[in-house]
Amino acid sequence: MDNTKGTPLTAVVGLSLVFSAVAVGVSLSISSMLGKAYVRDEVQKVLAQIEEEKITSQVEANLKPWxxxxxxxxxxxxxxxxxxxxxxxxxxxxxxxxxxxxxxxxxxxxxxxxxxxxxxxxxxxxxxxxxxxxxxxxxxxxxxxxxxxxxxxxxxxxxxxxxxxxxxxxxxxxxxxxxxxxxxxxxxxxxxxxxxxxxxxxxxxxxxxxxxxxxxxxxxxxxxxxxxxxxxxxxxxxxxxxxxxxxxxxxREKTPSQESIPAEVDMPVGESQ
Structure with a gap:
């Protein structure tokens, strides 16, 4: 057979199958990576939510006695x-x-x-x-x-x-x-x-x-x-x-001393919040 006249059909089919397999492999690899990233993000979101709820609960517990x-x-x-x-x-x-x-x-x-x-x-x-x-x-x-x-x-x-x-x-x-x-x-x-x-x-x-x-x-x-x-x-x-x-x-029955002051008078305080 004269190899200069063209590529044999079997070779073309073989190469096609190889490229297809590689493409499928790459696709599966990307899908796997994306899937893992998605799962990781979702897990982080859940953990963050749990931590937020924990903090909220702790804040409520700390404020309650006051x-x-x-x-x-x-x-x-x-x-x-x-x-x-x-x-x-x-x-x-x-x-x-x-x-x-x-x-x-x-x-x-x-x-x-x-x-x-x-x-x-x-x-x-x-x-x-x-x-x-x-x-x-x-x-x-x-x-x-x-x-x-x-x-x-x-x-x-x-x-x-x-x-x-x-x-x-x-x-x-x-x-x-x-x-x-x-x-x-x-x-x-x-x-x-x-x-x-x-x-x-x-x-x-x-x-x-x-x-x-x-x-x-x-x-x-x-x-x-x-x-x-x-x-x-x-x-x-x-x-x-x-x-x-x-x-x-x-x-109260006596005259208030000159030193007396109400609690709210002349006491340095912060701004109203």
Whole structure:
């Protein structure tokens, strides 16, 4: 046979079959790759959804114990309990203070048992020997309050006390705590890095010193009907605060002291959120 006259039919058919097989193989390989990518994407979506639901559930669980806090601040004040309460526990506190941690549940319990007659107001008083963690915590709490509201602010203080090693050692991941009480992490990080609450924290420290606070916790029990106040120093038991309330009631019959001020007067506060 003269091979110059053309390619044998069998060779053409053979090559065709080879190319077809290769094409099918490539097609199957691409389909397999696309299929795996699709499955991987779907799995990632499901995992992300599960994680989101987990975080949402955790946020709800962390906020629930602080249900008496208004969702937003009132005139920039962080208040737990009724804004119209007869008495206010104005606490100057440090998030890195062990005694503050010990006290934390006491005013909360008093407010919850007082049926609207007592509320609790937080003011920052980070001690220098607990810095930078204490001041960072104070500013972080304000950022949480700005982003996620007053209830989240209170939940953040509770979570900080739970997770911090105390005495200036701080927490491992501030952003994680913020997220677990409802603050969007990117917005929180931007707020904290901006330093926008440095002056507020500084002013609250100065006010505490002006009022006679020398250590933490320092809690003024304030009669909102007269403006009289009594300072309860340290992590005292509930009875100490109730005795202060009783004494303030008796003082109503006397002329208010010149030192007296209502809880809401001249106290440095943040912007209403």
């Amino acid at each position: 249900s008496l806090a208004h969702k937003q601040t009132i005139d920039g004040r962080h208040i737990y309990g009724s804004p119209e309460a007869e008495f206010t526990l104005v606490e100057f506190s440090d998030l890195e203070c062990g005694f503050c941690k010990r006290l934390h549940e006491t005013p909360k319990m008093l407010v919850e048992q007082a049926k609207g007659k007592i509320n609790w107001e937080w003011h920052h008083f980070p001690l220098q020997f607990h810095d930078p963690a204490a001041t960072t915590g104070a500013e972080a709490a304000e950022c949480v309050g700005e982003i996620a509201g007053n209830q989240a602010f209170w939940a953040f203080t509770g979570q900080w006390f739970t997770q911090s090693k105390m005495n200036g050692q701080g927490v491992e991941n501030i952003g994680s705590i913020a997220r677990m009480v409802g603050a969007e992490e990117k917005a929180f990080t931007e707020c904290l890095n901006s330093g926008k609450y440095q002056q507020l924290v500084k002013k609250q420290i100065e006010k505490g010193i002006e009022l006679g606070v020398t250590g933490t916790p320092g809690t003024f029990v304030v009669d909102n009907t007269t403006g009289n106040r009594l300072l309860v120093k340290g992590a005292q038991p509930p009875q100490a605060f109730l005795q202060a309330v009783e004494q303030l009631v008796k003082m």
